[in-house]
Amino acid sequence: MKAIVFDFDGTILDTETPWFDVYLETYKEYGVDLPIEIWSQVIGTDGVHILYDYLLANATKDVDLQAVREITSKKHKQVMEKKELRPGIENYFNEAKEMGLELAIASSSSREWVEYFLNKFNIKQYFEILKTSDDVKNVKPDPALYLEAVKDLGINAVEAVAIEDSPKGAQAAKAAGLHCVTIPNDITKLLPFEEVDLQINSMSDVTLEWVISQIKKNN
Structure with missing residues (x-):
């Protein structure tokens, strides 16, 4: 990966x-x-x-x-204003960097929306690539956001893992050819997921290294 x-x-x-x-x-x-x-x-x-x-x-x-x-x-x-980042997410950012992995964001929201929160939580520096609704004609479940992200990263889709929380997001990632891990939130855990490589309850439960090892094992 x-x-x-x-x-x-x-x-x-x-x-x-x-x-x-x-x-x-x-x-x-x-x-x-x-x-x-x-x-x-x-x-x-x-x-x-x-x-x-x-x-x-x-x-x-x-x-x-x-x-x-x-x-x-x-x-x-x-x-x-009172919300915090999802548990374990910053550990994943740091672990990815330690593993030599590049990071990107593929979001159906606007660049202004995403950058506001990236700056608020001081995490923008983790990401090499940011793709938003400003960059594509069609957002998720269309695969365009993920296709643009891997293109700008200069890698093949199969060399990347998407981390998603929703069925439509996972659908977009898989359609683009990425491996996909889903981590549902309080709302999306009520929805059915199809064709994902792995689903976990929380990023604070398992390490990113373990997640990647499971994907490699299953593929």
Whole structure:
């Protein structure tokens, strides 16, 4: 292996569980429940319109979408001010560097969004490559983000491991030809995963070296 390509939202920092909680709370004000089946269509993608379409179709009173956007964004920002990186993630960054592996990020979010948190937590220096929605026409589950990442790393896809938290992200990584390890968060652990090389509960449970050894053993 020559590189590790990390997803960002939900993997490095769990922004997704707070988003779900915020939307769930906001939707209740309109008499609408938010099923995990609907939310799962959005995780790891840019499909937020699905949430708004569902709200408009099921609300028991008039919906001001601009107000919904502003309220959910404000609430999410407040929650994220107190959020920490996922347990064990910085150990993986440091271990990867000790093993001589290059690191990249492949995220369906915007570069501005990702860089804000990378700078906030002072972890931007770990990554050689950053690919976001700004760099591709189609985000996950399309493989473009991962294909661009390995291209810029100058390696073959099979020489990289993707670390993901969502089924759509894993689908993108596998379609691009990378090995894929999934580490679901509190929300994505409720979803079915297909065709991943390895799934673990937490990065604080096992070392990166062990993860890579398992991938090599199974391939």
